[in-house]
Amino acid sequence: MKKSLSIAKLMAVSALVLSGLSLAGCLGGGGGSSSNADDASPTTTPLVQIAGSSLIQAVRPISDSTTVDSNKKLAVTFNQAMDGTSINGTSFLLQGDSGPAIVGVVSYDAASRTAIFTPDSGLTDDTLYTATLTTDVEDAAGVALGEDLNWQFTTGSTADTVAPTVTFSTQDGAVDVPVNRNISVVFSESVDPTTVSADSFTLVVKNGAAVNGLVSYSGSTAVFNPTADLQENTVYIATLTTAITDLANPANALSALVTDRSVEFTTTVSPAVAQGPDPVPLGTAGNFVILSKTGITTTGVTAITGDIGVSPIDEAAITGFSQTRDASNKFSESDLVTGKIYAANMASPTPTKLTTAISDMELAFNNAAGRSNPTATEVGAGNIGGLTFTPGLYKWGTEVSASSDFSFDGGANDxxxxxxxxxxxLGSDVAVQLSGGARAQNIFWQVAGQATLRTGATLSGIVLSKTQIVMETGATFNGRALAQTLVTLDAVTATQP
Incomplete structure (x- = not known):
């Protein structure tokens, strides 16, 4: 009997390394123009055993997602070049929980390494579906898949007729933008990867020439990576075209209004460059100050500024907030939260948005964990109290702790x-100090274990935790707490950057 390996399990046991991407919310890059990685070289080993990488970069609908619109296409983006002729109606399959296999059209786009399955008709409401890539699928070198790969999702009772919206990484009219940063955008929903390209995401000098660059798309984030640093003291216009669509059938394109899909900005007067690595792309996870897969609990008088959310667990796992549902049933509100509370069991489109945000959170963790060429390793033997960190990538193979204050010193774009x-x-009353213009939104804590703030501690930055985040009595947090298990709070002040 042919073995089958779920995509969720495959991605859990092999690190997903994404490079050349930029964080939504700022223009990202290192000390000079960064370059996106080329397609991976053809492998000579079974695809499911690629060291340090997963065959699958992303699937849409996301594995185990619920309330999926019935008119959605399926998309699989690979991490390497594939033999497009091997991905067809007999190797890319879709099956409902009963009845015959779903009939549809399968295509493969070599530029984006994406296969698309378009059902001939709408899917059935409230139905569990299983998508499968069989062992007939081969990479560009002709190496076949070692096992069938499958994932599941459940439809809701609606169809997607809403055009995606977009948020640029820099505000329209921004000035003093670093010349060596990429330009990124976050879409409000997953878009069709085959429609995101250098033709549909452009950068030009105002009243001048087009800028050459590479365009990439992952999760819900697209990035334009200029091939060279931008000119100083120059006005640029970044634009997305209406060729970019979502994965609905028929597709919904971006707004026809140019003002909805373009920004104008001016680079720095002097050729100063931003220091440090490319920021970590958060995608739609960046819409939350706290995001968790298994629950958010609080005791005491907690004060949170920003939205919080849990998925795939439901609202019962959000405790201590005395929240009440809004009449729309799409979110809840609490006196402890200046923002909204979201959970997987709320009305559509909340479950889908949360599933995407959780996926983006996991992609962000893997992105941060996969960065290489650290500035320094094992600094302070893991005890960072009293130290000052300049922009860079720092790596520890141990626990990291601080029993006294420490600081980050650098510019606003570092x-x-x-x-x-x-x-x-972080020990009791320990505080992170920011100097030189350093901002919390540009500090990323990739923590494979648990992140803990003891009583009265103050932490700044984006915490990407593989497990739990704990903030004890009186702790202050300026950033985003994105946890793949539980977040526990006790009279905490938490504010999004």
């Missing part, structure tokens, strides 16, 4: 990534 293989622990 970036820090802290790769921690075990736990992060």
């Amino acid at each position: 970036v820090w990534i802290m790769q921690i293989s075990q736990d992060l622990l």
Whole structure:
């Protein structure tokens, strides 16, 4: 009997490395123009055993997602070049929980390494579907898949007729933008990867020439990576075209209004460059100050500024907030939250938005964990109290702790990534100090273990935790707490950057 390996399990056991991407919310890059990675070289080993990478970069609808619109296409983006002729109606399959296999058209786009399955008719409401890539699928070198890969999703009772919206990484009219940063955008929903290209995402000098660059798309984030640093003291216009569509059938294109899909900005007067690595792309996970897969609990008088959310667990796992549902049933509100509370069991489109945000959170964690060429390793043997960090990538194979204040010193566009293989622990009343214009939104804590703020501790930055985030009595947090398990709070002040 042919073995089958779920995509969720495959992606859990192999690290997903994404490069050349930029964080939504700022223009990202290192000390000079960064370049996107070329297609991976053809492998000579079975595809499901690629060291350090997963065959699958992303699937849409996301594995185990619910309330999926009935008119959605399926998309699979690979991490390497594939033999497009091997991906067809007999190797890319869709099956409902009963009845015959779904009939549809399968296509493969080599530029984006994406296969699309378009059902001939709408899917059935409230139905569990299983999508499968069989062992007939081969990479560009002719190496076949070692096992069938499958994932599941459940439809809702609606069809997608809403055009996606977009948020640029810099505000329209921004000035003093670094010349060496990529330009990124976050879409309100997953878009068709085959429609995102250098033709549909452009950058030009105002009243001048087009800028050459590479365009990439992952999760819900697209990035324009200029091939060279931009000119100083120059006005640029970044534009997305209406060729970009979502995965609905028929597709919904971006707004026809140019003002909805373009921004104008001016680079720095002097040729100063932003320091540190490319920021970590958060995608739609960046819409939350706290996001968790298994629950958010609080005791005491907690004060949160920003939206919070849980998925795939339901609202019962959000405790201590005394929240009440809005009449729309799409979110809840609480006196402890200046923002909205979202959970997977709320009305559409909330479940779909949360599923995408959780997927983006996991992609962000893997992106941060996969960064290489650290500025320094094992700084302070894991005890970072009293230290000052300049922009860069720092890596520890141990727990990282601080029993006294420490600081980040750099400019407003500089970036820090802290790769921690075990736990992060800030002692009681320990505070992170920011100097030189450093901003919390550009500090990324990738924590493979648990992140803990003891009583009265103050932390700044984006915490991407593989497990739990704990903030004890009186802790202050300026950033985003994105946890793949639980977030527990006790009279905490948490504010999004």
